[in-house]
Each structure stands twice: as structure tokens, then as C-alpha cells.
Amino acid sequence: MGKLYIGLVHYPVKNKRGDIVTSAVTNLDIHDIARIAKTYDVAGFYIIQPMPSQKRLVEWIIAHWTEGYGGEYNPMRAAAFDIIRLVESINDAMDEIEGETGRIPRVVGTWAGHSGAVIGYDTMGDLIVSDSGPTLILFGTGFGLADEVQELCTHILEPIRGIGDYNHLSVRAAAAIILDRLARITHTD
Amino acid sequence: MGKLYIGLVHYPVKNKRGDIVTSAVTNLDIHDIARIAKTYDVAGFYIIQPMPSQKRLVEWIIAHWTEGYGGEYNPMRAAAFDIIRLVESINDAMDEIEGETGRIPRVVGTWAGHSGAVIGYDTMGDLIVSDSGPTLILFGTGFGLADEVQELCTHILEPIRGIGDYNHLSVRAAAAIILDRLARITHTD
Numbered sequence: 115m116g117k118l119y120i121g122l123v124h125y126p127v128k129n130k131r132g133d134i135v136t137s138a139v140t141n142l143d144i145h146d147i148a149r150i151a152k153t154y155d156v157a158g159f160y161i162i163q164p165m166p167s168q169k170r171l172v173e174w175i176i177a178h179w180t181e182g183y184g185g186e187y188n189p190m191r192a193a194a195f196d197i198i199r200l201v202e203s204i205n206d207a208m209d210e211i212e213g214e215t216g217r218i219p220r221v222v223g224t225w226a227g228h229s230g231a232v233i234g235y236d237t238m239g240d241l242i243v244s245d246s247g248p249t250l251i252l253f254g255t256g257f258g259l260a261d262e263v264q265e266l267c268t269h270i271l272e273p274i275r276g277i278g279d280y281n282h283l284s285v286r287a288a289a290a291i292i293l294d295r296l297a298r299i300t301h302t303d
Numbered sequence: 304m305g306k307l308y309i310g311l312v313h314y315p316v317k318n319k320r321g322d323i324v325t326s327a328v329t330n331l332d333i334h335d336i337a338r339i340a341k342t343y344d345v346a347g348f349y350i351i352q353p354m355p356s357q358k359r360l361v362e363w364i365i366a367h368w369t370e371g372y373g374g375e376y377n378p379m380r381a382a383a384f385d386i387i388r389l390v391e392s393i394n395d396a397m398d399e400i401e402g403e404t405g406r407i408p409r410v411v412g413t414w415a416g417h418s419g420a421v422i423g424y425d426t427m428g429d430l431i432v433s434d435s436g437p438t439l440i441l442f443g444t445g446f447g448l449a450d451e452v453q454e455l456c457t458h459i460l461e462p463i464r465g466i467g468d469y470n471h472l473s474v475r476a477a478a479a480i481i482l483d484r485l486a487r488i489t490h491t492d
Contacts, residue, residue, distance in 0.1 A: 145473070146473045146475060149471050149472055149473060149476065150472060150476050152469045153463075153466075153469050153470055153471070154465045154466055155465065155466035155467045155469075190469075191471075194471065274483075276343045276344065276482075276486060277343055278342075278344045280341045280379075280383070282338050282342070282379045282380075282383065283338055283339060283479070284334070286335060286479075287335055287338065287478075287479035288479075289476075290475075290477075290480050293465075294463075294465075294480045294484070295483070297465060297466055301466050
């Protein structure tokens with residue numbers, strides 16, 4: 115089985131008007147997604163954020179919860195934060211994964227409204243199980259990953275469909291559902 | 304098929320020490336879980352909170368996003384907030400559901416660490432499909448539902464297990480995963 119990594123992308127993402135922007139870090143994204151990633155045994159959770167002031171904020175949050183008072187108060191949170199890695203770009207995350215595993219990762223983009231060719235959860239899960247190469251799943255903050263991220267992607271994951279037409283999940287909820295769906299394929303008893 | 308309701312319980316819940324407390328409302332719980340509930344076509348999302356000052360806060364948040372500036376800025380958020388109902392107790396939620404459907408709801412508790420008898424997702428989903436009575440799934444804030452809530456429950460749902468031992472999901476992530484798992488049983492194509 116190949117290692118699974120996830121990346122929370124703050125650049126390049128879309129804002130409400132569709133412009134390409136760098137989004138600010140949301141504290142609760144880090145907490146929720148670190149706990150989700152740890153629950154589903156993700157090898158590394160990349161926070162992808164190029165802005166220096168925002169990087170310092172992330173470093174401060176991580177230090178508080180792993181080394182500072184937060185880690186003493188809540189050791190379970192420290193355990194989840196241990197898998198967080200801060201990088202400036204999607205390419206930096208890809209390079210680090212290649213250095214760690216010796217293989218260029220397959221890069222899986224997630225777009226809530228994507229209407230082109232996609233890979234389903236069963237097929238994606240089977241690929242993770244059958245191929246020892248690493249996988250990096252990218253989640254967009256703001257109003258989603260910029261379209262140009264598709265150039266880096268080897269696959270685009272099937273959008274989450276609920277019941278009916280409404281489909282406006284937070285990135286936190288989407289990450290939870292996607293990792294749970296994949297784990298049910300990769301870790302069947 | 305029976306209607307599905309969910310309740311986010313702020314009393315009675317446990318704090319870090321295991322004491323029974325009333326927890327404060329977390330703004331992002333309301334936003335994330337309303338969007339999740341709307342995505343999975345939940346009939347009503349009960350915020351169960353007895354404290355008057357906290358109720359006023361919830362009323363203010365709902366009004367902002369359905370009638371105020373928030374609703375104009377983000378109509379999709381207004382659509383999600385339309386299914387929110389504010390009540391003071393689990394019993395009040397049960398009474399309202401009984402008034403609406405003519406049936407006392409089955410009440411399903413969720414505890415991350417429950418080790419007793421539980422109902423699995425497949426069985427729970429089949430029950431929702433085959434029986435026209437309503438279902439109310441309860442999620443605990445703070446450090447989880449108080450044990451006394453078991454007296455109201457007709458079922459306790461199988462805890463979410465990820466991969467490995469770590470199991471400390473936020474209530475937002477747990478609600479997303481549970482509603483997705485049930486929908487895959489109740490709404491197979």
C-alpha cells in the first residue's frame with residue numbers, strides 16, 4: 115500500500131468572485147483536519163501557505179499545541195499536530211514526499227463542482243492499495259482550488275454528492291468524508 | 304422511509320473532567336453542521352441549549368444568516384440555516400418531532416468511546432428505510448454526551464473507527480462522517 119498525504123491549499127485558491135488569491139489560515143481548519151488525518155492514519159498533513167506572516171501564525175499554533183501549554187493540556191491534540199508540515203507551495207509538498215518515499219506522488223485534486231472526468235472512491239482506494247507509490251490529496255480553502263492546480267493533478271476525485279442538490283460543505287467536512295470513504299476501501303476487514 | 308433529524312446537544316454533556324455541564328455554543332459548529340445536514344437532506348437540525356444568554360446568541364446568529372446581511376451575502380448559507388431549530392432540551396426536540404410526524408422518534412446516541420451494545424451503520428440505515436417513523440441522532444458537544452442521555456436512547460450508534468488507535472474527531476467531523484455513511488445505505492442508486 116502507498117502512503118497517503120493530504121494538503122490544505124491556501125494558494126492558489128479562488129475567492130467568492132473567482133479571483134486567484136492567497137487565503138488566510140483558519141485556526142479550526144488546522145485543528146479539525148489534523149484530528150481527521152490522524153484518525154485515518156495519514157502520513158503527513160501539509161499546510162500550504164506562502165505568506166510569511168501567515169506561516170509565522172501557523173508555526174505559533176503548532177508550537178503552542180505540541181510544545182507549549184496546549185500540548186500539556188491536551189496530549190491528544192499534540193499527537194494530531196505531530197503530522198502537520200508547513201510548506202510554501204504544492205510543488206514543495208510534492209518534492210518533500212518524493213524525497214521521503216523515492217517516488218513522485220500521484221496528486222489528487224478535489225473540486226466540489228467539477229464536471230469533467232473524475233476518479234471514483236473505489237478506484238482511488240484500489241489504486242492506493244495496489245500501488246506502493248505515495249498519494250497527495252489536495253483540499254482548497256476559500257472558494258476552492260484554482261483551476262490551474264489541475265495541471266499538477268494526476269487525478270481529480272469524484273465530488274461528494276449528498277442527497278438532493280445542496281452541496282456546500284466546509285473543507286473540514288469534505289476532508290472528513292473523503293478520508294472516511296477511502297479508508298473503507300483501503301482498510302476493509 | 305422515515306424522516307431523519309439531528310440534535311447538537313449542549314446539555315447534558317461532559318467536560319474534560321467528566322462533570323455534567325452546559326457547554327457554550329461554538330459558532331462554527333452551527334455553520335458546519337447546518338451545511339452537512341442540508342447536504343444530506345436532514346429534516347431538522349436541533350440546537351439543544353437551555354441557557355437563555357446562549358439561546359439569544361444562537362437566535363442572533365440564525366437571524367444574521369437568514370434575514371440579515373449574511374443571508375444577502377451568502378444565500379447558500381441562508382438555505383442551510385433554514386433547517387435549524389432551537390430548543391431547550393432533548394425532550395423538547397422529541398416532542399416537536401412527535402407533533403410533526405405523529406410518531407415518537409427513535410433516539411440514537413453517539414459516543415466515541417462506547418463499548419456496550421451498538422447498532423451498525425448498515426442496520427441503522429436499513430431501519431430508516433424500512434420504518435416510516437422518525438429518527439433523531441444526538442451529537443454531544445464538549446467532551447461528549449452525558450451518560451444519562453442513554454436513558455432516552457433507543458439505539459447507540461457504532462463509534463467511528465478510523466485506522467489505528469487515534470479517535471478524537473471534532474463533533475463537526477463526526478457528524479459529516481455519520482451522515483455520509485447512513486446516506487450511502489439509505490440512498491443507494
